[in-house]
Amino acid sequence: MTKLDSKIPNGPLAEKWTHYKAHQNLVNPANKRKVDIIVIGTGLAGGAAAASLSELGFNVSVFCIQDSPRRAHSIAAQGGINAAKNYPNDGDSVYRLFYDTIKGGDYRAREANVYRLAEVSNSIIDQCVAQGVPFAREYGGLLDNRSFGGALVSRTFYARGQTGQQLLLGAYSALSKQIGKGAVKMYTRREMLDVVKIDGRARGVIVRNLVTGKLERHAAHAVLLATGGYANVFFLSTNAMTSNGSAAWRAYKRGAFFANPSFVQIHPTCIPVHGDYQSKLTLMSESLRNDGRIWVPKKKEDAEKIQKGQLKATDIAEEDRDYYLERRYPAFGNLVPRDVASRAAKERCDAGFGVGSTGLAVYLDFKSSIARLGKNVIEARYGNLFQMYAKIMDANPYETPMMIYPAIHYAMGGIWVDYELQSTIPGLFVGGEANFSDHGANRLGASALMQGLSDGYFVLPYTMQNYLADQITVPHFKTDSAEFEAAEKEVQERINKLLAVKGDHTVDSFHRRLGLIMWDNVGMARNKAGLEKAIEELKALRKEFWQQVKVPGTNDGLNVELEKALRVADFLELGELLAYDALNRNESSGGHFREEYQTPEGEALRNDNEYMYAAAWQYKGDDQVPELHKEPLIYENIEVKQRNYKTA
Amino acid sequence: MDLKLKIWRQPSAHADGKFVDYQVHEISKDASFLEMLDILNEELVNKGEDPVAFDHDCREGICGMCSLFINGRPHGPDTAITTCQLHMRRFKDGETVTIEPWRAKPFPVIKDLMVDRSAFDEIIQAGGFVSIATGGVPDANAIPIRKQNADLAMDAAACIGCGACVAACKNASAMLFVSAKVSQFALLPQGKVEAKERVQMMVARMDELGFGNCTNTYACEAECPKEISVTNIARMNREFLVAKLS
Numbered sequence: 092m093t094k095l096d097s098k099i100p101n102g103p104l105a106e107k108w109t110h111y112k113a114h115q116n117l118v119n120p121a122n123k124r125k126v127d128i129i130v131i132g133t134g135l136a137g138g139a140a141a142a143s144l145s146e147l148g149f150n151v152s153v154f155c156i157q158d159s160p161r162r163a164h165s166i167a168a169q170g171g172i173n174a175a176k177n178y179p180n181d182g183d184s185v186y187r188l189f190y191d192t193i194k195g196g197d198y199r200a201r202e203a204n205v206y207r208l209a210e211v212s213n214s215i216i217d218q219c220v221a222q223g224v225p226f227a228r229e230y231g232g233l234l235d236n237r238s239f240g241g242a243l244v245s246r247t248f249y250a251r252g253q254t255g256q257q258l259l260l261g262a263y264s265a266l267s268k269q270i271g272k273g274a275v276k277m278y279t280r281r282e283m284l285d286v287v288k289i290d291g292r293a294r295g296v297i298v299r300n301l302v303t304g305k306l307e308r309h310a311a312h313a314v315l316l317a318t319g320g321y322a323n324v325f326f327l328s329t330n331a332m333t334s335n336g337s338a339a340w341r342a343y344k345r346g347a348f349f350a351n352p353s354f355v356q357i358h359p360t361c362i363p364v365h366g367d368y369q370s371k372l373t374l375m376s377e378s379l380r381n382d383g384r385i386w387v388p389k390k391k392e393d394a395e396k397i398q399k400g401q402l403k404a405t406d407i408a409e410e411d412r413d414y415y416l417e418r419r420y421p422a423f424g425n426l427v428p429r430d431v432a433s434r435a436a437k438e439r440c441d442a443g444f445g446v447g448s449t450g451l452a453v454y455l456d457f458k459s460s461i462a463r464l465g466k467n468v469i470e471a472r473y474g475n476l477f478q479m480y481a482k483i484m485d486a487n488p489y490e491t492p493m494m495i496y497p498a499i500h501y502a503m504g505g506i507w508v509d510y511e512l513q514s515t516i517p518g519l520f521v522g523g524e525a526n527f528s529d530h531g532a533n534r535l536g537a538s539a540l541m542q543g544l545s546d547g548y549f550v551l552p553y554t555m556q557n558y559l560a561d562q563i564t565v566p567h568f569k570t571d572s573a574e575f576e577a578a579e580k581e582v583q584e585r586i587n588k589l590l591a592v593k594g595d596h597t598v599d600s601f602h603r604r605l606g607l608i609m610w611d612n613v614g615m616a617r618n619k620a621g622l623e624k625a626i627e628e629l630k631a632l633r634k635e636f637w638q639q640v641k642v643p644g645t646n647d648g649l650n651v652e653l654e655k656a657l658r659v660a661d662f663l664e665l666g667e668l669l670a671y672d673a674l675n676r677n678e679s680s681g682g683h684f685r686e687e688y689q690t691p692e693g694e695a696l697r698n699d700n701e702y703m704y705a706a707a708w709q710y711k712g713d714d715q716v717p718e719l720h721k722e723p724l725i726y727e728n729i730e731v732k733q734r735n736y737k738t739a
Numbered sequence: 740m741d742l743k744l745k746i747w748r749q750p751s752a753h754a755d756g757k758f759v760d761y762q763v764h765e766i767s768k769d770a771s772f773l774e775m776l777d778i779l780n781e782e783l784v785n786k787g788e789d790p791v792a793f794d795h796d797c798r799e800g801i802c803g804m805c806s807l808f809i810n811g812r813p814h815g816p817d818t819a820i821t822t823c824q825l826h827m828r829r830f831k832d833g834e835t836v837t838i839e840p841w842r843a844k845p846f847p848v849i850k851d852l853m854v855d856r857s858a859f860d861e862i863i864q865a866g867g868f869v870s871i872a873t874g875g876v877p878d879a880n881a882i883p884i885r886k887q888n889a890d891l892a893m894d895a896a897a898c899i900g901c902g903a904c905v906a907a908c909k910n911a912s913a914m915l916f917v918s919a920k921v922s923q924f925a926l927l928p929q930g931k932v933e934a935k936e937r938v939q940m941m942v943a944r945m946d947e948l949g950f951g952n953c954t955n956t957y958a959c960e961a962e963c964p965k966e967i968s969v970t971n972i973a974r975m976n977r978e979f980l981v982a983k984l985s
Contacts, residue, residue: 143873158794159860161900162802178880214874221876223869223929225893232883250893256801257896264868271864279857302849331796366767370774371798479800482817482824485769548873597784599777643784648751649792649850652784 116560123148133160136523137317138262139547168255169376196531293519310568320502326606358500511554532681594639803899813903843911866940904959910951918975
């Protein structure tokens with residue numbers, strides 16, 4: 092078994108990052124311009140890293156799938172970003188943010204990475220304010236905070252319900268500044284289809300120009316993937332339509348290990364599924380749980396009448412409502428972490444207490460907050476979210492409770508990276524949601540923005556420089572080498588193969604079937620038999636896909652069906668690895684819930700003796716069993732406990 | 740519901756385009772407009788025809804990728820939403836729905852309903868930022884900001900860069916888009932430092948790219964999915980004048 096070297100610096104936890112920075116290798120300003128860096132993706136991690144690396148003087152080329160770097164899916168994050176500023180004087184600290192994140196992740200994240208994340212969190216807020224990000228403020232002119240799940244302090248900074256948008260536009264403005272200066276070369280409407288390795292190191296990429304269909308070769312001394320998560324393997328998720336796992340998957344097939352793929356997050360507050368034509372699910376920010384109370388009817392007959400349309404939410408008397416989160420988790424109440432809230436909703440609905448026409452929904456009710464604070468205050472806090480709900484559901488949440496249900500939202504798993512965010516392919520760095528590093532088995536709310544910007548602004552500019560320090564004498568790479576030639580040929584052959592199938596079923600029909608297999612067997616609750624069944628079904632579906640998929644048109648120009656086919660082909664393989672990882676992990680932890688492993692109260696039951704490790708999978712060839720490498724997780728600074736949100 | 744669609748089809752940037760009629764049947768009133776187009780495209784692919792190309796991504800009204808001029812209005816017959824948030828309950832059974840791309844010289848058609856909005860990025864690259872590098876900035880609470888100003892800055896910053904303002908304007912003016920960014924920074928102390936240079940650079944770039952002038956019809960404000968106010972245009976004009984005079 093290959094030993095994974097996580098390269099965690101020596102020394103006390105609180106000094107590791109300072110020590111690393113003090114002793115790392117640097118590149119002289121005059122030499123930086125001799126070094127080329129490719130960044131794939133312009134979300135928080137990619138956009139921030141590209142801008143920061145360019146400011147340092149490196150030659151940066153950036154690629155994004157949308158028509159503009161401002162549209163990456165980070166933009167859709169609503170609620171906020173965590174930082175340990177302790178401005179409210181409510182007892183927060185770097186240690187507490189670190190502790191909450193490790194605990195929230197159900198003790199499956201690396202201590203040193205998470206501590207660094209908590210440590211740089213404050214710099215992120217400073218940076219964003221200096222960029223002109225209009226965070227919410229108090230009348231005294233200082234920044235406002237609110238609470239999020241899994242924390243007992245208010246440490247979440249926000250810009251109405253559009254925090255992700257404002258932070259992304261901050262990173263986009265920094266990136267635009269560098270593009271305007273000619274210091275960054277920006278390529279839009281490009282999709283990365285392969286990593287190119289030369290002598291074992293990542294030295295470039297093959298991208299497809301989505302408008303012309305042309306394959307392009309780009310070379311560099313190092314490559315950064317910041318391509319987001321793979322939640323769309325479930326077809327219905329809160330991710331954007333083009334969010335996909337292909338860049339990560341291609342890196343995996345070139346030798347980067349894929350870690351903890353089964354750790355996906357199911358977000359408790361999404362608008363419920365309503366029809367089989369549905370293309371995606373819409374998230375309602377977790378921040379709503381600050382003022383909204385979650386309930387279902389206490390009596391099953393009331394729930395049944397609601398499902399049949401004979402009763403409305405407002406007909407149910409106060410004493411007949413079951414505020415089940417407040418009942419089960421008195422200390423955290425409606426603000427328990429996402430995995431806990433999601434499972435509790437599923438438990439009530441499975442028991443027959445769900446609402447809505449399908450019975451697969453619970454209420455999120457603002458009645459008591461509106462009575463306490465007034466409609467104006469609620470409107471100021473959540474106006475845009477209420478409007479969004481009203482437009483989709485055709486119901487007024489100021490008057491009747493929202494209906495919500497859990498949906499796939501985020502991937503904690505991703506490409507395995509060491510402390511420097513470098514994958515097992517030297518020179519291939521991975522940032523943001525695309526890596527596996529900081530959230531363990533469950534991510535806390537408002538921590539994705541924190542991690543994306545931490546990686547982009549404050550970690551990668553240091554660690555990539557450390558890698559590049561001995562690369563200054565390596566000349567710029569040419570793209571006519573045999574390695575580029577071979578990689579492009581492989582991509583071209585994959586495209587030709589897809590176009591040649593000429594089957595009878597659309598790409599979307601396969602994607603939908605893939606999503607159903609995943610949701611039914613590899614979703615919120617998993618078990619051995621279901622996972623084994625899913626793996627067989629996925630193999631069969633993959634075979635059928637390559638015999639039956641219908642991809643119209645050619646590769647000479649814009650061809651959206653071809654784009655989707657390339658992504659779904661990779662998702663079909665990724666889904667199998669996800670199920671495989673879930674089957675391997677004989678425990679429940681965070682977002683990974685195996686029905687065989689639960690406490691008598693139905694809480695996730697970890698098996699720390701056997702599974703306190705990150706599972707890093709190595710590709711061994713198509714239809715070969717991937718090899719498992721274990722990175723043991725060592726907790727020196729935190730006492731590992733059963734997560735408890737019932738008492739403080 | 741059943742609908743007749745008249746959709747602009749144009750194979751590529753330099754090819755001629757035309758309206759093509761399609762029928763869709765039994766569409767749920769709870770489906771979104773883009774889901775209705777998904778259903779049409781699925782049918783077209785099954786028939787071996789080229790599906791309609793249109794831009795979209797987040798499908799929750801924030802990325803700004805979706806566009807579409809529907810029955811003569813950017814983002815269709817509803818207010819304060821993007822096309823992806825438009826639902827079929829806004830249409831009547833049997834209605835004819837006309838779907839066109841944004842039409843403005845600086846936004847050339849790429850294919851069918853997809854247009855190239857990189858001109859917006861170029862305007863931002865000319866000055867839509869605060870010229871600071873990563874690191875070495877003061878504590879976030881070092882400079883208090885009047886809540887009223889922070890709120891106004893946020894109102895302006897809510898722009899999603901979709902281009903509906905340009906599409907709605909008979910002059911294809913980008914004044915609402917540019918003024919939203921100019922205002923956001925002019926209202927904040929961090930942006931004030933280089934406010935004079937910013938407004939001049941951004942306006943110059945906007946003019947070079949071929950956007951038209953503002954003649955105060957306020958069509959932009961009426962169609963903006965994020966309800967960005969035209970008072971931002973007034974603020975930009977003031978900023979511009981001050982910059983020129985001083």
